[in-house]
Amino acid sequence: MTDEPLSPRVAVRLLRRPRRFGAVNWVGLATLYRREARRGLKDHLDSLWGPVVANLLYLAVFGLAAGTIDQPGNAGSLLAFIAPGLVMFTIMSRAFEMACASILFDKLEGMIVDVLQPPITPIERLTGMAGACVSVGLLTGIVLALVTHLFVDMRPVAPLTLLLFAVLGALMLSLAGILGGLWARRWDHYAALLTFFVIPASFLSGMFYPIDVLPEFARDLTLINPLFYAIDGVRYGFRGEAQASLAVGAALLIAINAALALVLWRLFSRGWRLKS
Amino acid sequence: MSFAPPRHRRVGPINWIGLATLYFKEVRRFAKVATQTVIAPVITSLLFLAIFSLALGRTVQTIGGVSFAEFLAPGLIMMSMVQNAFANTSSSIMISKVQGSIVDLLMPPLSPGEIVVAMVLGGVTRGIAVGLAAVIGMSFFVPIAVHDAGFILFHAIAASLLLAQLGILGGIWAEKFDHIAAITNFVITPFAFLSGAFYSVQRLPEPWITIAHWNPFFYMIDGFRYGFIGHADGSLTVGMLLLIAANGLMLWLNWRLIAIGYKLRP
Numbered sequence: 450m451t452d453e454p455l456s457p458r459v460a461v462r463l464l465r466r467p468r469r470f471g472a473v474n475w476v477g478l479a480t481l482y483r484r485e486a487r488r489g490l491k492d493h494l495d496s497l498w499g500p501v502v503a504n505l506l507y508l509a510v511f512g513l514a515a516g517t518i519d520q521p522g523n524a525g526s527l528l529a530f531i532a533p534g535l536v537m538f539t540i541m542s543r544a545f546e547m548a549c550a551s552i553l554f555d556k557l558e559g560m561i562v563d564v565l566q567p568p569i570t571p572i573e574r575l576t577g578m579a580g581a582c583v584s585v586g587l588l589t590g591i592v593l594a595l596v597t598h599l600f601v602d603m604r605p606v607a608p609l610t611l612l613l614f615a616v617l618g619a620l621m622l623s624l625a626g627i628l629g630g631l632w633a634r635r636w637d638h639y640a641a642l643l644t645f646f647v648i649p650a651s652f653l654s655g656m657f658y659p660i661d662v663l664p665e666f667a668r669d670l671t672l673i674n675p676l677f678y679a680i681d682g683v684r685y686g687f688r689g690e691a692q693a694s695l696a697v698g699a700a701l702l703i704a705i706n707a708a709l710a711l712v713l714w715r716l717f718s719r720g721w722r723l724k725s
Numbered sequence: 726m727s728f729a730p731p732r733h734r735r736v737g738p739i740n741w742i743g744l745a746t747l748y749f750k751e752v753r754r755f756a757k758v759a760t761q762t763v764i765a766p767v768i769t770s771l772l773f774l775a776i777f778s779l780a781l782g783r784t785v786q787t788i789g790g791v792s793f794a795e796f797l798a799p800g801l802i803m804m805s806m807v808q809n810a811f812a813n814t815s816s817s818i819m820i821s822k823v824q825g826s827i828v829d830l831l832m833p834p835l836s837p838g839e840i841v842v843a844m845v846l847g848g849v850t851r852g853i854a855v856g857l858a859a860v861i862g863m864s865f866f867v868p869i870a871v872h873d874a875g876f877i878l879f880h881a882i883a884a885s886l887l888l889a890q891l892g893i894l895g896g897i898w899a900e901k902f903d904h905i906a907a908i909t910n911f912v913i914t915p916f917a918f919l920s921g922a923f924y925s926v927q928r929l930p931e932p933w934i935t936i937a938h939w940n941p942f943f944y945m946i947d948g949f950r951y952g953f954i955g956h957a958d959g960s961l962t963v964g965m966l967l968l969i970a971a972n973g974l975m976l977w978l979n980w981r982l983i984a985i986g987y988k989l990r991p
Binding site: 640 | 772918930
């Protein structure tokens with residue numbers, strides 16, 4: 450090692466040479482992923498422990514309510530039905546919130562250039578962001594499942610099915626969140642997406658009740674709700690019983706994810722609501 | 726050229742104009758974004774009504790003499806009222822503090838008592854607005870009968886008042902938005918959920934009955950629900966005295982805190 454300074458001529462030549470990378474800018478991708486994941490984990494008091502407490506409360510009130518109006522045995526089976534749905538709901542809503550808030554925050558603060566300027570392609574940008582949201586969503590889900598396991602048996606019977614549906618569902622909501630973040634112009638829009646879209650779609654997706662208690666029309670409506678298939682698949686992973694065909698569910702989720710990814714790739718390339 | 730010497734405005738024992746101005750500012754703050762502050766909570770409580778009725782309603786015939794959905798509706802309405810009364814005052818103070826516009830509250834000739842009263846009334850107005858909207862929304866799905874309007878009104882106002890005051894306390898104490906979210910997640914929501922909104926407390930096993938009877942939210946919901954269905958799980962007198970006492974205590978505390986400028990003045 451020499452500490453000798455470079456001659457000016459060599460330094461200029463080095464600076465003029467563009468950095469080279471292959472087909473994929475791995476460093477850029479990893480940097481974006483790390484930045485997004487750190488951002489998602491930073492406020493863990495509210496974004497991780499908040500949902501954990503909320504889910505335990507849901508289990509408590511459902512269990513207590515079922516216990517007061519029903520035989521105690523049924524409360525247990527009701528909780529075993531609800532718990533996987535709550536875990537999946539938290540994974541998906543966390544993925545959505547993270548993706549949507551990240552883009553909107555950058556847009557409003559004028560920091561979005563930091564994501565647009567570096568040499569990363571739209572596909573890399575999409576992969577880095579969605580990957581981080583899926584990871585943080587799944588991490589939240591794992592913590593939640595472990596805490597829930599103290600009260601309700603949460604040992605998975607079909608871990609691979611569980612993983613497949615958890616990833617597909619989290620990815621779908623991450624992509625939807627990115628789309629929402631691109632579309633939104635104010636925080637009101639973000640809140641409206643959550644209250645009027647994500648939460649109703651999840652709550653009415655058969656998270657809390659089997660779909661055969663529903664009247665015909667509501668059942669048909671549930672069957673076209675993609676969140677229903679994600680939650681149903683995850684419930685199969687934990688309990689070994691599903692209400693709809695897993696193959697249909699997986700195919701539908703893959704198709705929706707592919708369509709969303711295609712749309713977002715186009716929107717990122719054009720800079721829709723990003724470049725003025 | 727001569728000027729009349731400047732005169733300062735005289736206010737009597739109560740600055741009515743200032744009080745009304747602050748109150749209307751608080752009301753306009755939430756009315757401007759009514760979709761988020763009134764409609765959204767109504768949608769959420771309708772969702773709760775749907776999921777609880779669907780998950781539990783088919784196994785139970787009656788509870789407290791009425792159907793499960795009728796039992797549930799008043800509790801859900803009360804929950805959204807108090808959560809929004811809390812949100813109104815806490816977010817108002819928090820945003821003012823973060824954005825530095827809190828001076829606009831501290832500089833005008835308003836006494837600490839006038840500040841507390843005007844802000845709390847703003848929170849109560851939001852609570853009542855949400856409650857009315859929720860009653861209207863729910864009446865499409867559940868028969869809503871009035872047994873005793875006096876109990877409904879008393880508990881609606883006393884509960885919104887108490888939570889609006891807690892919101893002031895929370896807003897004064899909090900230093901960033903995360904703190905408000907933490908109070909909501911770890912204090913308000915647990916108390917509201919475990920208050921007997923979703924089940925008849927009488928039929929719970931111990932220790933849950935005792936826990937419920939120590940929860941002020943239980944009395945708000947129980948008395949409010951009595952006004953609709955004519956059945957109460959606990960003592961109405963105890964509940965009303967508790968709410969009055971808690972409101973009095975909180976009013977004094979907030980008045981003192983604003984008077985000394987705790988966490989508001991540097």
